[in-house]
Amino acid sequence: MKKIRVGIINCDTHGIYYGALMEKHDPIILWGDPIGHAVHMYFYTYWGDAKKITVPTVNGFQITKVWDKNRQWAENMSKIFYGNPRVCDNFQEISDDVDLVFIADCSGDGSTHLELAAPGLKKGIPTFVDKPFAHDVKDARKLIELANKHKVPVMSLSILREIPHAAKFRSRFTEIDIPKFGIIKGGGDTMAGHIHAISLAIHLFGDGVESVEAMGQTPLAFVYLDYGGKPNRPTSGVVLNCASGPTYHCSMYASAYSEWGAIHSPNIGDFEFPWGAAKILKKIKDMVRTGKPQTSYNEMIELIAIAAAGRISQKEKRRVDLKEI
Amino acid sequence: MTVKKKKNKSESMRYDRHIYHDKVDYRGPDILGNKKENKIRLAMVRCDTHAYYYGVMIQKCNPMILMETNYIIHQYATDLYHPDIMTVPQVAGFEIVKVWDKNFENAHKFSKTFLNSPKPCKSYEEMAENIDGAFIADCDGSGGDHSKLAEPFLKKGIPTFIDKPFASTLKDARAIMKLARKHNTPVFNASLLSYIPAADQFKRRFDEIGKIGLGVVKGVGGAFSQALAGRKKKFRGLEDRLAYLIHGVSLAMNLFGNDVEWVECMGTLPLEYLHMHLESGMEVFIFNTSVDIFPESCSFFASAYSKLGAIHSGPIGDPEFIYGAPRILEIIKKMVLTKKPPVPYEEFVKKIAIIESAYISQQKGCRVYIKNIFRR
Numbered sequence: 001m002k003k004i005r006v007g008i009i010n011c012d013t014h015g016i017y018y019g020a021l022m023e024k025h026d027p028i029i030l031w032g033d034p035i036g037h038a039v040h041m042y043f044y045t046y047w048g049d050a051k052k053i054t055v056p057t058v059n060g061f062q063i064t065k066v067w068d069k070n071r072q073w074a075e076n077m078s079k080i081f082y083g084n085p086r087v088c089d090n091f092q093e094i095s096d097d098v099d100l101v102f103i104a105d106c107s108g109d110g111s112t113h114l115e116l117a118a119p120g121l122k123k124g125i126p127t128f129v130d131k132p133f134a135h136d137v138k139d140a141r142k143l144i145e146l147a148n149k150h151k152v153p154v155m156s157l158s159i160l161r162e163i164p165h166a167a168k169f170r171s172r173f174t175e176i177d178i179p180k181f182g183i184i185k186g187g188g189d190t191m192a193g194h195i196h197a198i199s200l201a202i203h204l205f206g207d208g209v210e211s212v213e214a215m216g217q218t219p220l221a222f223v224y225l226d227y228g229g230k231p232n233r234p235t236s237g238v239v240l241n242c243a244s245g246p247t248y249h250c251s252m253y254a255s256a257y258s259e260w261g262a263i264h265s266p267n268i269g270d271f272e273f274p275w276g277a278a279k280i281l282k283k284i285k286d287m288v289r290t291g292k293p294q295t296s297y298n299e300m301i302e303l304i305a306i307a308a309a310g311r312i313s314q315k316e317k318r319r320v321d322l323k324e325i
Numbered sequence: 326m327t328v329k330k331k332k333n334k335s336e337s338m339r340y341d342r343h344i345y346h347d348k349v350d351y352r353g354p355d356i357l358g359n360k361k362e363n364k365i366r367l368a369m370v371r372c373d374t375h376a377y378y379y380g381v382m383i384q385k386c387n388p389m390i391l392m393e394t395n396y397i398i399h400q401y402a403t404d405l406y407h408p409d410i411m412t413v414p415q416v417a418g419f420e421i422v423k424v425w426d427k428n429f430e431n432a433h434k435f436s437k438t439f440l441n442s443p444k445p446c447k448s449y450e451e452m453a454e455n456i457d458g459a460f461i462a463d464c465d466g467s468g469g470d471h472s473k474l475a476e477p478f479l480k481k482g483i484p485t486f487i488d489k490p491f492a493s494t495l496k497d498a499r500a501i502m503k504l505a506r507k508h509n510t511p512v513f514n515a516s517l518l519s520y521i522p523a524a525d526q527f528k529r530r531f532d533e534i535g536k537i538g539l540g541v542v543k544g545v546g547g548a549f550s551q552a553l554a555g556r557k558k559k560f561r562g563l564e565d566r567l568a569y570l571i572h573g574v575s576l577a578m579n580l581f582g583n584d585v586e587w588v589e590c591m592g593t594l595p596l597e598y599l600h601m602h603l604e605s606g607m608e609v610f611i612f613n614t615s616v617d618i619f620p621e622s623c624s625f626f627a628s629a630y631s632k633l634g635a636i637h638s639g640p641i642g643d644p645e646f647i648y649g650a651p652r653i654l655e656i657i658k659k660m661v662l663t664k665k666p667p668v669p670y671e672e673f674v675k676k677i678a679i680i681e682s683a684y685i686s687q688q689k690g691c692r693v694y695i696k697n698i699f700r701r
Contacts, residue, residue, distance in 0.1 A: 181614045185539060185630055213591040215600060222600050224591055236614035239598060243608055245538015246632035253635050257543055262626045264637045317690025
């Protein structure tokens, strides 16, 4: 089968991260790269052989183009992939002669994503937008409108939305029946982290959040998600403890409570994340093959709406209904 | 020639009682070496479940009568297969000599449950006569009457234990503290969750993860009182939940520290999601959600997170609570014997300040510094 030609926008940690899972690369150059070094640490955990990858990879991709506003980063990334990807002068070029545009984003707030995705969508190129899909709901809607207008799929997923370790934890819910209350620990104080926490909450406890409250000394430090009494959702909601202090290799944690007791997840962190990324890549492949997004647009918007509602709640010190957003 | 003494009816009853006495002779040695005559004469105020709870640990009782007078305590205090055998830990050195309840019949029932039949008092003034210590029990009250109930004892210099919450308002808490200081009378207040060994056991595990960044307590403040809601015609909110909310705050401070600097609160139920920022930099979250549907289930759970990982406690509920009570009783004993407050008053007054701060925070949607509450 013909390989999917990929153009990657942003050669940050996530660009290299996903790239290294979809394409052959030089592990030693990856190790020596200032950004790639961290990726190598979690992908090559067989300490006796720095060239032996220990995480799942997904074949069928070919990175043909890379771009970053810091050209040096793009050139460095190209070297990791044996110099095969062409370094583009601008992000508009990325969507020419490719089958997929991949907008990577390790720690950004998503405010540039509409601009970065627009050229590709207009050209009818299936596009994956790393998390957060957008910074606000307005941009998220525009992205979807653009995709619909040009009859092209767009998709955005956090690793935490797909990570199998969370799914395994969710399968333990039968121990306590339907959770009545959930806790997510982790996320930090950036939008990138908030989306991870929200995604993990939706992954575990389901979508359909109706209102949000937030408080704390940092952005979205503590967020309460209320499902409004929907069936099969936690009646007492879910709390995201984003302001969580230091954590073990970016580990997030989840707990679920009911009248039957409590269950707690193990670490879901850097050593587990590659499995989530691989799952996302499989979905991206399916998206390109079928021409359809592999997750619902409603959910993609809901995640952004929750974060936006949280910001308003924290600022205006009131509960914010998602309908307002 | 031996003369067989005829037992009269009252002697026979005493003998019957001693059957239980013998069966339940499980008391350990009095570590202070108190002889019977040196026992602390205790006045028990309010014959609710907590009075029985603590009472059966300091005074021998008739378990079969206990089953009738307070089946909840009987359930937790006796052997599952032998309802006449008490199993709760014992603390020697006390003798309940007087009991009072606003419903005299309750005082009478309490009295008949215990072997020495403490005197049920009709007048409250009588309670403060010829005693060494006072115990103001409160199972599920808001603490709104504690100031009034403690006053006669404090004025007479009688060391007084006030069950949780210390008071329903900071104003009341301060008034009690002021009165105690004025009359040089020691006062002590405690939640079981402040002294429970299960918390110590969990704390010992903190070494596994090093310096904690986030502490979590899943409390019962919303749930337990919601269960009670069906039994009450009028459901007032914070006051009805205070007895449970204070436990969550107590457990959180016990586990993670007393140095609460400020609080924030959100949610629908009173103090439903309570965030406490500690001076140490640690963030502590208490959840008072309604996840317990079983009316008498009130298990707490705690979690601690750090750079090195996470640890979680098992359920800390009714079976675990029992072992906090003897510790509190030993402290009460020490207070009565030394006539000194066993812990700084500020320690338990601060908990009321936290509750009050959290309530204001939830109403106004703002962060509330504890020091500012104290300045009011």
